[in-house]
Structure formats: C-alpha cells, structure tokens
Amino acid sequence: MQRDRTCWRSGNADLSQLLQNAVKWVQGDDPVVSISGDGIIEAFAWETEPGYALHLLNYTNPNMTHGAIRHTYALGPQQVRFRVSRGGSIKSVRSLRSSANLSFQQQSDIVSFEVPGIADYEVQIDEEQFDGGRMGGDLGDSPPMVSRMSKLL
Numbered sequence: 001m002q003r004d005r006t007c008w009r010s011g012n013a014d015l016s017q018l019l020q021n022a023v024k025w026v027q028g029d030d031p032v033v034s035i036s037g038d039g040i041i042e043a044f045a046w047e048t049e050p051g052y053a054l055h056l057l058n059y060t061n062p063n064m065t066h067g068a069i070r071h072t073y074a075l076g077p078q079q080v081r082f083r084v085s086r087g088g089s090i091k092s093v094r095s096l097r098s099s100a101n102l103s104f105q106q107q108s109d110i111v112s113f114e115v116p117g118i119a120d121y122e123v124q125i126d127e128e129q130f131d132g133g134r135m136g137g138d139l140g141d142s143p144p145m146v147s148r149m150s151k152l153l
Contacts, residue, residue: 030083031083032045032082032083033045033054033080033081033082033083034080034081035056035078035079035080035081036078036079037075037076037077037078037079037115038060038075038076039058039059039060039073039075039078039118040058040059040060040064041056041057041058041059041060041075041078041118042056042057042059043055043056043057044057045082047085048125050125050127050128051084051090051125051126051127051128052082052084052125052126052128053123053124053125053126054080054082054123054124054126055121055122055123056078056115056118056121056122056123056124057120057121058072058073058074058075058118058119058120058121059072060072060073060075061073072119072120074117074118074119075117075118076117077114077115077116077117078114078115078117078118079112079114080112080113080114080115080124081110081111081112082110082111082112082113082126083109083110083111084106084109084110084111084126084128085109086109087109088109088128089106089128089129090104090106090111090126090127090128090129091127091128091129092125092126092127093111093113093124093125093126093127094124094125094127095115095116095122095123095124096122096123096124096125097119097121097122097123098116098117098122100116102114102115102116102124104126111126
C-alpha cells in the first residue's frame with residue numbers, strides 16, 4: 001500500500017499524522033532546519049561559499065494533491081531555526097526574492113529569524129563572518145546538500 005499516495009488522495013487525517021511522525025522521527029530531536037508557520041512548504045538547505053542558503057517553496061494551493069499548481073496562496077510569517085557549523089558566526093541574513101535584510105538572533109550554533117511571507121518561493125542567504133566548517137558540525141563526506149524536508153501542517 002502506498003501510504004503517501006493514499007494520504008494525498010483521501011486526505012485521511014490518521015495517515016497524515018503517521019507521515020508527519022515518520023518525518024519527525026527521521027529528522028531527530030535537533031534537525032538542521034526547522035520552520036514553523038501556516039502552510040505547506042518544502043525546504044532545501046545547504047552550505048555555500050559565503051555561508052548557507054535556504055530555499056523555501058510554497059506548495060499551499062487548492063489543487064496541491066492533483067498535479068499541476070495553477071495558483072498558490074501567499075503565506076504569512078514563517079519562523080526559521082537554522083543550525084550552522086560549530087563556531088560559525090553569521091553576519092547577515094538576506095531574503096533574495098523580497099530583497100530584504102532580515103533581523104536574526106544567534107545563540108551558539110543556532111540562527112533564528114522570521115521570513116515575513118512567501119508568495120511562491122523565497123531564498124535566504126546566511127553569510128558567515130569567517131570560513132567555518134560544514135553546516136551542522138561534522139558531516140563526514142556528505143554532499144553540500146544537507147537538509148531536504150517538507151513541512152506538513
């Protein structure tokens with residue numbers, strides 16, 4: 001049985017909860033990126049030369065489970081929590097699509113900021129003050145893409 005397909009087609013709340021719990025279990029207690037706010041977002045995060053990049057794709061639309069997206073619903077504020085390499089110090093957080101510098105807080109290796117809204121997609125760039133290690137600490141020989149998650153609400 002394809003539980004994910006059945007969930008999308010039926011909208012069954014129990015299957016939806018099962019899938020959400022499975023994603024949370026795979027992420028562990030301290031995911032590299034966490035996002036809270038209304039809507040359905042897919043997020044991609046990776047380390048770049050100047051720091052880190054976070055792409056947020058808005059999938060919130062009336063036809064989400066039926067193929068092509070014809071219209072998206074703009075989302076309101078999204079709270080982002082982003083783990084950087086140990087000792088990494090972020091000097092700025094910018095939203096490229098909305099051309100805005102975002103206020104942020106950093107406590108140890110956790111950077112927190114609010115994305116004011118997402119129409120269809122947004123890209124955040126977190127620039128480091130120095131060339132640190134890989135995002136999230138020692139990731140061994142993992143590729144630059146370190147986190148791909150979907151936020152299901």
